[in-house]
Amino acid sequence: MNKRWQKLIRSLHNKKFRKKENLFLVEGAKNILELIKSDLEIEGLFYTEEFQEEQHTVLEQLSCEQEVASDDVLKKVGTFQSNNSGIAVVKTPENAPLNLDNQVVIALDDVRDPGNLGTIIRIADWYGVKQVLCSLNCADWYNPKVINASMGSFTRVKPYYIDLKEYLVGLSDEVMVYGTFMNGINVQQAKVTKPAILIFGNESNGISTEVADLVHVKLTIPRRGMAESLNVSIAAAVVCDNVFRSLT
Amino acid sequence: MNKRWQKLIRSLHNKKFRKKENLFLVEGAKNILELIKSDLEIEGLFYTEEFQEEQHTVLEQLSCEQEVASDDVLKKVGTFQSNNSGIAVVKTPENAPLNLDNQVVIALDDVRDPGNLGTIIRIADWYGVKQVLCSLNCADWYNPKVINASMGSFTRVKPYYIDLKEYLVGLSDEVMVYGTFMNGINVQQAKVTKPAILIFGNESNGISTEVADLVHVKLTIPRRGMAESLNVSIAAAVVCDNVFRSLT
Numbered sequence: 001m002n003k004r005w006q007k008l009i010r011s012l013h014n015k016k017f018r019k020k021e022n023l024f025l026v027e028g029a030k031n032i033l034e035l036i037k038s039d040l041e042i043e044g045l046f047y048t049e050e051f052q053e054e055q056h057t058v059l060e061q062l063s064c065e066q067e068v069a070s071d072d073v074l075k076k077v078g079t080f081q082s083n084n085s086g087i088a089v090v091k092t093p094e095n096a097p098l099n100l101d102n103q104v105v106i107a108l109d110d111v112r113d114p115g116n117l118g119t120i121i122r123i124a125d126w127y128g129v130k131q132v133l134c135s136l137n138c139a140d141w142y143n144p145k146v147i148n149a150s151m152g153s154f155t156r157v158k159p160y161y162i163d164l165k166e167y168l169v170g171l172s173d174e175v176m177v178y179g180t181f182m183n184g185i186n187v188q189q190a191k192v193t194k195p196a197i198l199i200f201g202n203e204s205n206g207i208s209t210e211v212a213d214l215v216h217v218k219l220t221i222p223r224r225g226m227a228e229s230l231n232v233s234i235a236a237a238v239v240c241d242n243v244f245r246s247l248t
Numbered sequence: 249m250n251k252r253w254q255k256l257i258r259s260l261h262n263k264k265f266r267k268k269e270n271l272f273l274v275e276g277a278k279n280i281l282e283l284i285k286s287d288l289e290i291e292g293l294f295y296t297e298e299f300q301e302e303q304h305t306v307l308e309q310l311s312c313e314q315e316v317a318s319d320d321v322l323k324k325v326g327t328f329q330s331n332n333s334g335i336a337v338v339k340t341p342e343n344a345p346l347n348l349d350n351q352v353v354i355a356l357d358d359v360r361d362p363g364n365l366g367t368i369i370r371i372a373d374w375y376g377v378k379q380v381l382c383s384l385n386c387a388d389w390y391n392p393k394v395i396n397a398s399m400g401s402f403t404r405v406k407p408y409y410i411d412l413k414e415y416l417v418g419l420s421d422e423v424m425v426y427g428t429f430m431n432g433i434n435v436q437q438a439k440v441t442k443p444a445i446l447i448f449g450n451e452s453n454g455i456s457t458e459v460a461d462l463v464h465v466k467l468t469i470p471r472r473g474m475a476e477s478l479n480v481s482i483a484a485a486v487v488c489d490n491v492f493r494s495l496t
Contacts (some may be wrong), residue, residue, distance in 0.1 A: 115363075119479055128473035153475050188493055224492055225376035225400050231367055234485045237478070239484045244472055245436055 001046055001069045001077070009087060010076040015140050022092045025143035026154075027078050029085035034152030036062065040090050046074065047086030079144040092142055098131050098160050100175055100195040104243065107133035109164055109211045110202040111232055112138045118149020119233040120200070125153035127240040132157060133197065134165035135211075168197075168214040178214045178243075179207050180235050185220030187242045192217075196241060200236050249294055249317045249325070254275045254445035258336060265386050271338045272390035274402075275326050277333035280399030284310065288338050294322065308354030312339075326397040327392040340390055346379050346408050348423055348443040352491065355381035355460045357412055358450040359480055362387045366397020367481040368448070375488040380405060381445065383412035383459075416445075416462040425464045427455050428483050432466025440465075446491060448484050 010023045010142065011017035023043060026035045029051065032093040035042065042064040049068055052059060059066065098105055106129050111117055118188050124132055139146060141159040148156075148185045168177060178192060181198040199215060201207030207215070230238070259265035271291060274283045277299065283290065288413075290312040297316055300307060307314060322331040346353055354377050359365055365387045372380055387394060389407040398405075405431045416425060426440060427447040447463060449455030455463070469478065469486050478486070 041398075110348070119482065121480065122475050123482060125473045125475035126469075126471055126478055151475065151477070165304070181388050188489075221373055221374075225373045226404050227370050227373035227399070230374055230485070231370065231481075233479075234367065234371060234482065237482045237486050238489045241436075241469065241489060244470075 001067060001073050005044060005046070005089075006073070006077050009089060012089065013079055013144065015143065018092065018140070018142050023089050024092055024147065025078065025144050026088040026090050026147055027080055027083060027086070027144060028148060031147060031150075031152050031154075032086050032088055032162065032165065033058070034155045035088055035090065040093065040155060042088050042090055044089040045086060046088075046188035048074065048084055051085045059181050079148075085117060093158070095161055096158065098133065100197075102248070103131070104129055104192070104194060104196045104198065105131045105133060106236065106240075107135075107164060107197050107199045108138050109135050109199055109207050110137045110205075111200065112137070112139055113203055114145035115141045115149050116203065116231070116233045117143075118146040118154075119150075120236050121146070121150040121157050122153045123233065123237045123240060124157045125150075127244050129240065131155060132159050133164065133167065134159050134161045136161055145225050168211065171197075177214060178219055179215035179217075180210065180239055181212070181218040181220060182204065182229075184220040186222050187219040187239055188222060190217065190219055190242070190246065192243045192246050194247065196243070198236075200232050200239075203232055249315060249321050253292060253294070253322070253337075254325050257337060260337065261327055261392065263391065266388070266390050267341070272395065273326065274336040274338050274395055275328055275334070275392060276396060276442060279395060279398075279400050279402075280334050280336055281306070282403045282412075283336055283338065286403035288341065288403060290336050290338055292337040293334060294336075296322065296332055299333045314379050341406070343409055345405065346381065348445075350442050351379065352440070352442055352444045352446065352495070353379045353381060354484065355383075355412060355445050355447045356386050357383050357447055357455050358385045358453075359448065360385075360387055361451055362391045362393035363397050364451065364479070364481045365389065365391075366380075366394040366399075366402075368484050369394070369398040370401045370404050371481065371485045371488060372405045373398075375492050377488065378405060380407050381412065381415065382407050382409045384409055387432050413458050413462065414474060416459065419445075425462060426467055426487075427460065427463035427465075428487055429455065429460070429466040429468060430477075432468040434470050435467040435487055438467055438490070438494065440464065440491045440494050442495065444453055444491070446487060447482075448480050448487075451480055457458055
């Protein structure tokens with residue numbers, strides 16, 4: 001791997017350079033294999049000999065720049081503590097507006113932790129949610145920790161970063177807006193109708209007041225024990241499980 | 249904070265010393281306040297002046313050794329990147345056998361990630377599950393990352409570390425054993441009966457073959473999208489939500 005690539009990859013750990021270059025990193029076997037199957041555009045792909053041997057039929061069909069690199073170099077330039085598979089440099093897709101037609105969409109209000117965002121992308125993909133609205137103060141979708149936690153689901157679920165309050169104010173009346181709160185109706189009994197937006201809030205503060213005012217139906221996950229709250233990604237999974245059950 | 253405490257606290261980052269001293273660490277305001285309300289025995293408690301001012305009525309009632317410490321010292325000896333509340337040194341409770349009588353218990357087969365274990369403790373607490381069986385190769389319940397991710401729920405949920413296969417082999421016939429697999433029955437339609445054990449498996453490999461052979465009912469979370477799997481803590485939450493719905 002030449003110095004130019006090394007420097008570029010290292011710079012992409014950082015949001016500022018991801019924005020500037022319009023590129024992001026994909027690391028690890030599972031994520032890279034999902035990436036290759038997707039329509040995302042790969043600029044450069046670097047992998048170990050071991051990965052090349054295992055995946056040579058897949059790799060031969062790829063037209064992007066590609067090269068073997070040692071575990072050591074991958075470790076040095078990437079974000080993993082060890083990397084025996086590879087690193088890809090990928091073009092960031094457009095921030096494309098949502099298609100709400102007959103859809104259920106997840107919206108995140110100030111979800112800051114990259115692990116939570118990545119896990120929510122994976123949950124969205126499990127339940128067939130294709131789009132996630134992110135408020136402008138959410139973690140960056142293209143943060144390597146997000147991509148990694150998504151376990152390949154970043155290839156199938158698309159983000160749309162926008163001022164969430166403004167977006168909700170401008171919505172057509174037929175879109176139902178749901179949010180998770182401590183004092184809503186039991187999500188197990190809620191009847192959700194499409195098109196729908198399911199909002200989840202910040203790790204410490206939940207959904208912000210200005211966004212809460214725009215929620216039509218407050219949902220609550222029934223509690224039987226004593227824990228004060230659930231992690232936001234856990235709440236997202238339980239709500240999705242209930243919502244998609246009530247839709248089918 | 250004297251040198252002896254500093255040395256002790258630092259040694260408790262490490263499982264070997266936690267075992268040897270029979271002590272573990274609790275850090276952060278939320279966890280410490282839950283700890284104080286619990287029946288766990290505190291050996292020493294160190295907190296910032298700010299925490300002392302906020303919590304003086306609570307702290308005055310405590311009979312353990314306690315002392316003000318600076319943020320800097322707390323940061324130096326603890327595991328947090330910053331700590332403006334405190335650190336407690338706590339006696340590890342006994343590894344007490346389960347009471348299965350009319351209970352639903354969670355069992356973990358080789359769950360390695362401390363964040364997942366802590367999140368599962370919080371989920372157990374939310375759904376009123378009081379005990380978690382851990383196979384001997386699970387992450388250590390008293391790892392600071394586990395305690396932290398549990399958000400205080402470690403005070404209400406108790407672990408029991410044991411050879412999981414042997415334990416299941418020795419169970420009475422009336423205990424139903426459930427596990428989450430890719431090819432089981434839809435958890436939304438499953439009728440769970442008490443006493444029950446709900447098993448969740450390793451992050452990469454799921455439930456091990458030897459434990460899988462002892463499961464009576466295989467459960468599956470219905471998938472509508474394309475993600476290959478769900479994170480184990482996410483799966484635990486969705487299964488608990490469904491199981492406790494079917495029980496009530």
